[in-house]
């Protein structure tokens with residue numbers, strides 16, 4: 001059973017928590033109506049972890065998947081993970097079969113179980129892009145989305161709405177924005193411009209093109225002449241365009257209207273260029289090579305159009321506490337199952353005498369694991385001592401260190417803090433910095449300390465790792481022996497939870513959480529972690545310029561020693577020892593030399609082919625579209 005609290009204790013904890021919001025709830029008046037049966041775009045992605053087990057890899061083939069029926073997860077080898085919820089396809093792709101949540105169209109909120117506990121109605125299935133680790137937009141995210149949507153289109157239909165974010169594979173941080181169970185658009189961190197960019201989805205474009213936003217969006221709306229055939233993915237020339245506003249800049253996302261279809265695309269030319277070409281095309285002599293080339297140049301690339309019904313946003317969006325109420329039975333069940341898992345494991349004959357620890361990193365997942373363990377081992381007749389173990393790497397965020405200490409002190413939890421001290425900096429003076437593909441920091445700053453807790457004696461460690469965190473974690477077993485820490489048996493009681501479930505539990509239990517989540521961080525690790533997104537590094541440097549200055553001074557010296565430009569480190573390329581193809585492509589785009597760069601001029605035959613494998617088009621150069629798009633965004 002979930003640990004019981006007295007009403008007043010629980011209430012006061014909730015009150016405390018309610019001061020911390022998961023995003024603003026400023027209202028905006030938007031007409032109410034929503035289509036019932038449409039599902040959000042379920043997409044499968046190629047599993048590319050980019051040598052980074054913590055992160056989903058670059059977007060590969062995007063494949064529409066239904067929530068049932070014959071698809072890749074059925075067509076695969078049938079290799080079933082121990083959890084039974086992950087399937088490896090024939091092509092080696094991993095798919096989560098639990099990739100859906102539900103949406104209550106009456107209460108306008110997400111459900112983690114089929115039925116809404118507020119109105120009793122069944123929810124609509126919302127299939128998520130993999131790895132389906134959807135979560136609530138936090139304070140910083142809400143502000144970021146607001147800024148990006150306004151910058152792109154001059155208004156924000158999402159203001160005051162309950163937003164979910166679903167991470168998707170990409171070059172760096174990339175997320176779908178979900179509103180009313182539908183994908184409104186994506187935000188991704190662009191490694192060329194080193195800034196976030198927003199692109200609407202076809203559903204998002206439809207919202208922007210509907211009242212009351214259509215007029216505000218007119219300067220960003222391209223109207224096509226009647227088009228034949230499919231438009232999705234097509235480049236459209238100027239003579240196929242009815243209107244192309246002067247305000248449009250090349251590389252910007254634009255809204256598209258074509259008959260009864262609406263959608264979005266990317267402008268290939270600016271409004272002024274478009275006008276010039278249109279004016280000249282009628283008058284110029286046909287022998288003018290320039291004009292002929294310009295006429296052939298696409299004016300806009302259509303990314304997606306559709307005739308799907310409009311997703312109408314509710315005038316009033318529920319708050320996070322309403323979402324907790326709508327999911328209360330499901331959250332209780334999740335908690336109960338996890339507590340039973342912990343109790344069952346620690347009470348096994350072989351485990352009864354072993355000391356119990358919770359690996360507490362200061363992140364949300366280990367926070368939940370800690371609270372569940374506390375509940376599991378403090379019930380009547382179940383009392384058992386346990387301690388939280390925090391491996392202080394010496395390069396943790398100051399906020400994390402303070403949070404871990406204050407949470408344990410405030411909740412009567414014994415904390416064992418193992419400090420690596422200056423081990424990282426000492427090692428750094430001997431070796432190059434750690435990279436995604438060579439993370440010596442884990443051993444130096446964490447594993448050595450972890451081993452020191454029991455020094456080889458048998459013990460149990462409750463761990464908050466989850467399958468949906470990354471494709472590499474997709475097959476976490478219920479428990480396993482840690483090969484790197486002597487005597488340690490790990491148990492993973494929340495391995496099947498999605499991020500949204502973790503946050504709902506935190507909110508329900510009124511747990512304090514690491515303030516970094518409200519300041520733009522999705523995952524808590526060391527402040528200069530090479531496995532983190534460049535977006536997170538940039539954010540870190542905004543809130544801790546003194547830490548960033550120390551790291552950048554090291555990187556500047558490292559770049560100088562290796563004959564690399566300062567842009568090489570500024571664009572986050574220091575995070576790889578050996579660059580993956582997508583980062584080689586980025587170097588090409590930025591015209592940066594990288595370590596081990598081949599001399600392409602001298603290469604011939606198969607050697608040349610190998611050299612260009614996976615690096616864009618056959619010349620190994622970024623495609624024209626990408627160059628054009630980035631040019632407009634810089």
Ligand code: SF4
Pocket residue numbers: 393434439441442445446525526528529530531
């Ligand atoms: S820097 Fe990253 S990979 Fe290294 S110990 Fe810290 S969290 Fe782990």
Ligand SMILES: [Zn+2]
Pocket residue numbers: 104105106107108116117118119120121326
């Ligand atoms: Zn409901």
